[in-house]
Amino acid sequence: MTMLVLIILTTSPxxxxxxxxxxxxxDFEHSQINHSVINITSDDDFVNQGWTGSGTEEDPFVxxxxxxxxxxxxxxxxxxxxxxxxxxxxxxxxxxxHRGGVGVMLRxxxxxxxxxxxxxxxxxxxxxxxxxxxxxxxxxxDYCWDAILIDSCQNVTAVNNTQTLTEQNSGVTLYNSKQCxxxxxxxxxxxLMVSTECTFLDNNLHGKGFQFFCMTASDWRHHFDNNWxxxxxxxxxxxxxxxxxxxxxxxxxxLVSCDDITVNQGTLQEVFTGxxxxxxxxxxxxxxxxxxxxxxxxxxxDSTSCSVxxxxxxxxxxxxxxxSQSDKIIVENNxxxxxxxGIEIQGSTNCEINxxxxxxxxxxxxxxxxxxxxxxxxxxxxxxxxxRLERSNQCEIVENVISKNEMGVFINQGAYNNSIYWNSxxxxxENARDNGQFNIWDDSLRRGNGWDDYSGFxxxxxxGVAGSVDRFPCRSVYLxxxxxxxxxxxxxxIVLIIVVSKRKIGRPRRWRTG
Numbered sequence: 001m002t003m004l005v006l007i008i009l010t011t012s013p014x015x016x017x018x019x020x021x022x023x024x025x026x027d028f029e030h031s032q033i034n035h036s037v038i039n040i041t042s043d044d045d046f047v048n049q050g051w052t053g054s055g056t057e058e059d060p061f062v063x064x065x066x067x068x069x070x071x072x073x074x075x076x077x078x079x080x081x082x083x084x085x086x087x088x089x090x091x092x093x094x095x096x097x098h099r100g101g102v103g104v105m106l107r108x109x110x111x112x113x114x115x116x117x118x119x120x121x122x123x124x125x126x127x128x129x130x131x132x133x134x135x136x137x138x139x140x141x142d143y144c145w146d147a148i149l150i151d152s153c154q155n156v157t158a159v160n161n162t163q164t165l166t167e168q169n170s171g172v173t174l175y176n177s178k179q180c181x182x183x184x185x186x187x188x189x190x191x192l193m194v195s196t197e198c199t200f201l202d203n204n205l206h207g208k209g210f211q212f213f214c215m216t217a218s219d220w221r222h223h224f225d226n227n228w229x230x231x232x233x234x235x236x237x238x239x240x241x242x243x244x245x246x247x248x249x250x251x252x253x254x255l256v257s258c259d260d261i262t263v264n265q266g267t268l269q270e271v272f273t274g275x276x277x278x279x280x281x282x283x284x285x286x287x288x289x290x291x292x293x294x295x296x297x298x299x300x301x302d303s304t305s306c307s308v309x310x311x312x313x314x315x316x317x318x319x320x321x322x323x324s325q326s327d328k329i330i331v332e333n334n335x336x337x338x339x340x341x342g343i344e345i346q347g348s349t350n351c352e353i354n355x356x357x358x359x360x361x362x363x364x365x366x367x368x369x370x371x372x373x374x375x376x377x378x379x380x381x382x383x384x385x386x387x388r389l390e391r392s393n394q395c396e397i398v399e400n401v402i403s404k405n406e407m408g409v410f411i412n413q414g415a416y417n418n419s420i421y422w423n424s425x426x427x428x429x430e431n432a433r434d435n436g437q438f439n440i441w442d443d444s445l446r447r448g449n450g451w452d453d454y455s456g457f458x459x460x461x462x463x464g465v466a467g468s469v470d471r472f473p474c475r476s477v478y479l480x481x482x483x484x485x486x487x488x489x490x491x492x493x494i495v496l497i498i499v500v501s502k503r504k505i506g507r508p509r510r511w512r513t514g
Contacts, residue, residue, distance in 0.1 A: 031065070032065050032066055032067035032088070032089060032090050033065055033066055033067065034066075034067050034068075035066040035067065035068050036068070037068060037070045037072075037073065037074060037075070037076075038063065038066075038068070038074070038075045038076070039076050040075075040076070040077045040078070040080065041077075041078045041079060042078075042079055042080065043055065043080050043081060043082045045080075046061040046080075046082055046084060051063055051084070053083075053084070055082030055083055055084065056083055057083050057111070059083075060082070060083035060084050060085050060111075060113070061082060061083070061084035061085070062084070062085050062087065063075065063084070063085070063086045063087070063089065064085070064086075064087045064088050064089070065087075065088050065089065066089045066090070067089070067090045068089065068090070068091055068092075069091075069092050069093060069094045070091075070093070070094060070101055071093065071094050071100070071101055072101050072102070073101060073102040073103070073104075073105045074089075074091040074092075074101070074102070074103050074104065075089075075091070075103070075104045075105070076102075076104075076105045076107070077104075077105070077106050077107070077109050077112065078106075078107040078108055078109065079107070079108045079109070080108075080109050080110070080111075080112075081109075081110050081111060082111065083111040083112075083113075084111070084112055084113070085112075085113040085114075085115060086104060086112070086113070086114050086115070086117060087113070087114075087115045087116050087117070088115075088116050088117065089117045089118075090117065090118045090120070091103035091104070091117065091118070091119050091120070091122065091125075092119075092120045092121050092122065093121050093122060100122070100123040101122050101123055101124075102122060102123065102124045102125075102126075102127050103117070103119040103122050103124070103125045103126060103144075104117070104119075104125070104126050104127070105127045105129075106126075106127065106128045106129065106131050106134065107129045107130060107131075108129070108130045108131070109128070109130075109131045109134065110131060110132045110133050110134065111133055111134070112128075112131070112134040112135070113134070113135045113136075113137070114126055114134075114135070114136045114137070114139060115135070115136075115137050115138055115139070116137075116138045116139065117139045117140075118139070118140045118141075118142065119139065119140070119141045119142065119144055119147075120142040120143060120144070121142070121143050121144065122144045122145070123144070123145045123146065124144065124145065124146045124147075124149055125139070125141045125144045125146070125147050125148060126139070126147070126148045126149070127149050127151070128148070128149065128150050128151065128153055128156055129151045129152060129153070130151070130152050130153065131150075131153045131154075131156055132153060132154045132155055132156065133154075133155050133156070134153070134156045134157070135156075135157045135159070136148055136156075136157070136158045136159075136161060137157070137158070137159045137160050137161065138159075138160045138161065139161045139162070140161075140162050140164060141161065141162065141163045141164070142163075142164050143164075144163075145169050146169050146170045146173065147161065147163050147170065147171045147172060147187065147188070148161065148171070148172045148173070149173045149175070150172065150173065150174050150175070150177050150180055151173075151175045151176065151177070152175065152176045152177060153177040153180060154177065154178050154179055154180070155179050155180065156177065156180045156181075157180065157181040157182075157183070158172050158180075158181070158182050158183070158185060159181070159182075159183045159184055159185065160183075160184050160185065161185045161186075161187070162185070162186045162187075163186065163187050163188050169188070169189075170188060170189050170190075170191050170211075171185065171187025171188045171189050171190055171205070171207075172185065172187060172190050172191070173190075173191040173193065174190075174191070174192050174193065174195045174198055175191075175193040175194065175195065176193070176194050176195060177195045177198070178195060178196045178197050178198065179196075179197050179198065180195070180198045180199070181198070181199045181201070182198070182199070182200050182201075182203060183199070183200070183201040183202055183203065184201065184202045184203065185203045185204070186203075186204045186206070187203060187204070187205055187206070187207075188205065188206065188207035188208070189205055189207045189208045189209060189210070189211060189272070190203065190205065190209075190210050190211070191210075191211045191213070192210065192211070192212050192213070192214075192219075192222070193212075193213040193214075194213060194214060194215050194216075194219050195219065195222075196218050196219060196221065196222075197221070197222065198222045198223070199222065199223045199224075200222065200223070200224045200225075200227055201223075201224075201225050201226060201227070202225070202226050202227070203227045203228070204227075204228050205227070205228065205229045205230070205234075206229075206230060207230075208270070208271050208272050208294050209229040209230075209234065209251060209252045209271035209272055210227075210229075210234060210252060210254070210271075210272065211272040211273070211295070212254070212273075212276065214278075217257075217278075217279055217302070220254075220256045220278050220279070221238065221256065222236075224236035228251075229251035229252055229271060230251055230270065231251075232249065232250055232251035233249055233250050233251065234250065234251060234252050234254075235249070235250040235252065235253040235254070236253075236254045236256075237253075237254070237255045237256070237258055237261070238256045238257060238258075239256070239257045239258065240255070240258045240259075240261060241258060241259040241260050241261065242259075242260050242261070243258075243260075243261045243262070244261075244262050244264065245261060245262065245263045245264070246264065246265060246266065247263045247264055247265050247266025247267075247268065247285075247288050248265050248266035248267070249266070250266065250268070251268065251269075251271055252268060252271040252272075252273070252274060252275070253268065253274070253275040253276070254275070254276045254278070255275075255276070255277045255278065255280050255283060256278045256279060256280070257278070257279045257280060258277075258280040258281075258283060259280065259281050259282055259283075260281075260282045260283075261280075261282070261283050261284070262283075262284040262286065263275070263283070263284070263285045263286070263288065264286055264287055264288070265287050265288065266288055266289070267288070267289040267290075267291070268288065268289070268290045268291075268293070268297075269289070269290070269291045269292045269293060270292050270293065270294070271293055271294065272293065272294050272295045272296075273293060273295045273296045273297070273298070273299055274290040274293050274296070274297050274298055274316070275288075275290065275297075275298045275299075276298070276299045276301070277298070277299070277300045277301070277303050277306060278299075278301050278302060278303065279301075279302045279303060280303045280306065281303060281304045281305050281306070282305050282306065283300075283303065283306040283307075284306070284307045284309065285298065285306075285307070285308050285309070285311060286307070286308075286309045286310050286311065287310050287311065288311045288312070289311070289312045289314070290311060290312070290313050290314075290316065290320070291312070291313070291314040291315055291316065292314070292315050292316070293316045293317065294317050295316075295317055295318055296316055296317070296318050296319045296320070296321075296322055297313045297316040297319065297320040297321055297339070298313070298320075298321050298322070299319075299322045299324065300321075300322070300323050300324070300326055300329055301322075301324045301325055301326065302324075302325050302326060303326045303327075303329070304326060304327045304328055304329075305327075305328045305329075306326070306328075306329050306330075307329070307330045307331075307332065308321060308329075308330070308331045308332070308334060309330070309332050309333055309334070310332075310333050310334065311334045311335075312334070312335045313334060313335065313336045313337070313339065313342075314335075314336075314337055314338055314339075315337075315338040315339065316339045317339070317340065318339065318340050318341065319339065319340065319341045319342075319343075319344045320336045320337075320339040320341070320342050320343065320361075321334070321336065321342070321343045321344065322341075322344050322346065323343075323344065323345045323346065323348050323351055324346045324347055324348065325346070325347045325348060326348045326351070327348060327349045327350055327351070328349075328350045328351065329345075329348065329351045329352075330351070330352045330354065331343055331351070331352070331353045331354070331356060332352070332353075332354040332355055332356065333354070333355050333356065334356045334357075335356070335357045336356055336357070336358045336359075336361075336364075337357075337358070337359050337360045337361065338360050338361065339361050340361060340362050340363075341361060341362060341363045341366050342356075342358040342359075342361045342363065342364045342365060342366075342383070343356065343358060343364070343365045343366070344363070344365075344366040344367075344368065345366070345367045345368065345370050345373055346366075346368045346369060346370065347368070347369045347370060348370045348373065349370065349371045349372055349373070350371075350372050350373065351370065351373045351374075352373070352374045352376065353365055353373070353374070353375045353376070353378060354374075354376045354377055354378070355376070355377040355378060356378045356379075357378070357379045358378055358379070358380045358381075358383070358386075359379075359380070359381045359382045359383060360382045360383065361383045361384070362383065362384045362385070363383065363384065363385050363388050364380040364381075364383035364385065364386045364387060364405070365378065365380060365386070365387045365388070366387075366388045366390065367387075367388070367389050367390070367392045367395055368389075368390040368391060368392060369390065369391045369392060370392045370395065371392065371393055371394055371395070372394045372395065373392065373395045373396075374395065374396045374398065375387055375395070375396065375397045375398070375400060376396070376398050376399055376400070377398075377399045377400060378400045378401070379400070379401045380400055380401070380402050380403075380405065381401075381402070381403045381404045381405065382404050382405065383405045383406075384405065384406045384407065385405060385406065385407045385409075385410045386400075386402045386403075386405040386407065386408045386409060386428070387400070387402065387408070387409045387410070388409075388410045388411075388412065389409075389410070389411045389412065389415040389418060389436070390412050390414065390415060391412070391413075391414035391415060392415050392418065393415065393416050393417045393418060394417050394418065395418045395419075396418070396419045396420075397409060397418070397419070397420040397421075397423060398419070398420075398421060398422055398423070399422045399423065400423045400424070401423070401424045402423055402424065402425050402428065402431075403424070403425070403426050403427045403428065404427045404428065405428045405429070406428070406429045406430070407428065407429065407430050407432075407433060408425045408428040408430065408431040408432050409423070409425075409431070409432040409433075410432070410433050410435075411432075411433070411434045411435060411436040411439055411464070411466070412435050412436065413435050413436060413465075414436065415436035415437075415439065416436050416437040416438045416439060417437075417438050417439065417440075418436070418439045418440070419439070419440045419443070420432075420439065420440070420441050420449065421440075421441065421442045421443045421447050421448055421449060421470075422443070422447050422448075422449065423449045423450070424449070424450040424476060425449060425450065425451050425452060426450075426451075426452035426476075427452065430463065431451055431452070431453065432462050432463070432464075433462070433463045433464040434462045434463070434464040434465075434466040434468040435464045435465050435466060436464075436466055437466060439466060439468055440468075441460075441462055441468050441469065441470040441471075442470050442471050442472045442473075443472075445472075446472055447472055448460065448470040448471060448472035448473040448474065449470050449473060449474075450473075450474050450475070450476030451470070451473055451474075451475065451476070452475070452476070454473045454474065454475040455475075456475050459471050459473065460473035
């Protein structure tokens with residue numbers, strides 16, 4: 001594990017040569033003594049190298065007031081249990097322009113305090129691996145690619161640390177750690193990866209917010225209070241129910257094991273993921289704008305009976321809407337555009353994608369490894385692939401308008417027993433391709449699809465290895481979905497009733513005489 005991390009830190013392109021970087025801040029008090037790289041591999045090394053102190057909690061060893069420049073690491077401490085402090089030191093790369101190396105590396109260390117140091121231009125400022133009961137506080141981290149990585153640790157605290165300058169990647173990252181505290185820091189972001197029972201208090205994030213990589217339900221269960229992202233609150237709701245949340249108060253939202261909650265209004269933007277709904281039920285997200293997020297717009301995972309309604313999703317990096325391992329999720333009447341994937345259903349059942357406008361993505365709508373899902377009444381255009389099915393079965397693609405895509409509908413290998421009918425295909429480079437099995441391109445009675453390239457005679461052959469055909473095709477440039485026709489007819493009927501009523505009211509009465 002150690003070698004892997006060191007290789008990443010010293011060879012990754014992310015950490016190599018930024019010659020235009022300004023490494024040293026002119027307002028820093030340069031009173032430190034130049035010193036060579038320090039390696040401590042046992043408790044005895046503190047004594048053998050002549051550091052002051054005795055290693056007790058009351059009288060820790062102290063490394064203080066040094067300026068160290070290095071290529072790999074400035075200070076490395078391994079396999080110690082003595083109490084020690086590294087304080088008022090300055091760490092930077094050798095050449096002053098190389099964003100690489102580590103400021104302080106701790107491996108299998110307990111009872112360390114890294115305090116009031118300045119880390120400048122490094123790949124990673126502080127790396128704490130397999131540690132316990134360590135404290136990293138009041139450090140200034142300038143122009144480092146990553147600030148503090150806490151890896152496989154327990155009861156480690158990062159408090160009152162500050163990231164400055166721009167182009168930061170991550171502030172504090174917790175990986176495979178438990179019962180750690182991240183408090184009162186001023187950072188770019190916080191990454192939480194497969195960790196448990198951690199506490200996040202009073203942090204001010206001025207970048208992408210919180211990023212979560214969680215494998216189990218326990219990875220999501222932490223304590224959050226009074227954290228802020230770009231001047232707005234971070235909202236973390238655990239086991240809450242019966243709430244109406246004003247989304248305009250928050251920059252980012254996470255709902256874990258919640259029930260019967262509605263989130264209204266507001267804009268979630270420029271964070272990793274706008275909103276994550278985990279292990280929850282009956283959650284409604286409506287009338288929101290979710291845009292320009294660096295990972296995803298919304299993720300609904302391991303949840304049931306949730307709805308995403310009347311929202312705008314725009315320019316999110318990967319998925320605008322991702323439904324994963326969930327049941328009975330409804331995505332309806334949303335505008336979804338300019339992401340890599342617009343709406344993705346993954347490993348889920350009985351979900352519905354209804355009447356959305358989906359355009360300008362690589363995949364407009366993607367249904368993957370899912371069963372009994374329905375794609376109904378959507379307007380899907382200007383995507384590379386309009387609708388794609390991957391290893392899914394018993395799904396329906398019905399009454400959609402699919403136009404101006406490179407590929408209208410693409411059914412890949414492993415997708416079978418799906419039904420595709422009463423859709424309108426026009427102005428696609430290729431209307432459809434079926435590489436699956438046993439998929440039906442009509443309703444088996446009398447309704448097929450509208451194809452702009454149908455000859456008008458016989459069946460319509462679907463390209464692809466499946467050899468599928470639409471038995472009841474029609475030639476139509478624009479085939480209105482049935483729900484649209486119903487709305488038009490109902491609107492016309494209402495107008496007719498109003499007109500007739502006005503005529504009756506406006507007709508002059510004939511009075512009888514005599």
